[in-house]
Amino acid sequence: MSLINELEELALATRLKRLGERLSQDVSKIYKESALDFEAKWYLVLELLSREKVMGITEISESLQISHPAVVQFVDQLLANGLIKTAVDNKDARRRLISLTPAGKQMHKRIGPILTVIKEENKKWLAEASADLLQILSELEKSLDERSMFKRIKIGLLERSDS
Secondary structure, three states: OOOHOOOOHHHHHHHHHHHHHHHHHHHHHHHHHHHOOOHHHHHHHHHOOOOOOOOHHHHHHHHOOOOOHHHHHHHHHHHHHOOEEEEEEOOOOOOEEEOOHHHHHHHHHHHHHHHHHHHHHHHHHHHHHOOOHHHHHHHHHHHHOOOHHHHHHHHHHHHHHHH
């Protein structure tokens, strides 16, 4: 038995991260085999910009609920690959406005058929589980929105120290 599996709840974050990495790596392999210079981790930013057209890094971070440094990293990678462009905000010179380039718009179109199959296969895979994983994830996220794990652990430690 794997130590991570044996640790059960103590390794929850590791198992979730590992699962996410496996899914992302497999999708990135599909992009490579399809001769697309694209990483699965960039998808959310590309999708968001295709819908919103122009956004600042903070807006992207808040919209996707991804850390600011992670968004900066994705933006830098997408910029280096010519999929996005940046412009200085006329109202605030410190703020970078991000938008898709024509190549970014083309990439969004090119990955569309792959995304359709990914969605279908994810549905099939999720149906193999004994519970509705997406519903469970939504419930867990909502619960953490109401009280973070940090707060939960702090309270648990305080309760133990009081006994």
